Amino acid sequence: MPTSAPSQTPGLAPADATAVAGFERSLDELEGLVQRLEKGDLSLDESLQAYERGIALFRNCQTVLEQAELRVRLLSDPEDPASAQPFAPDVP
Numbered sequence: 001m002p003t004s005a006p007s008q009t010p011g012l013a014p015a016d017a018t019a020v021a022g023f024e025r026s027l028d029e030l031e032g033l034v035q036r037l038e039k040g041d042l043s044l045d046e047s048l049q050a051y052e053r054g055i056a057l058f059r060n061c062q063t064v065l066e067q068a069e070l071r072v073r074l075l076s077d078p079e080d081p082a083s084a085q086p087f088a089p090d091v092p
Contacts, residue, residue, distance in 0.1 A: 023064040030057040 033054045037047060 019064050019067070023061055026057045026060045026064075030054055030061065033057070 033050045036042060037050055042050060
């Protein structure tokens with residue numbers, strides 16, 4: 001049974017939903033690159049290009065994860081729950 005992705009994840013602001021979708025796409029592409037590299041069928045030039053793309057995807061995923069971690073920290077201070085503040089991502 002095919003499932004369609006919702007246009008917006010419930011409970012997330014549109015920018016947050018976009019970040020999650022981008023993270024998932026980057027992670028899927030990165031997994032595909034790793035599989036291609038592990039097969040060993042690529043030329044040296046193709047392997048280097050795949051590696052460079054993989055590094056870019058890894059950095060993108062890492063940035064999204066760091067922003068999510070910061071958001072969780074801002075929202076869940078057990079010492080002072082009233083101090084929770086909205087998260088504004090650092091978007092260049």
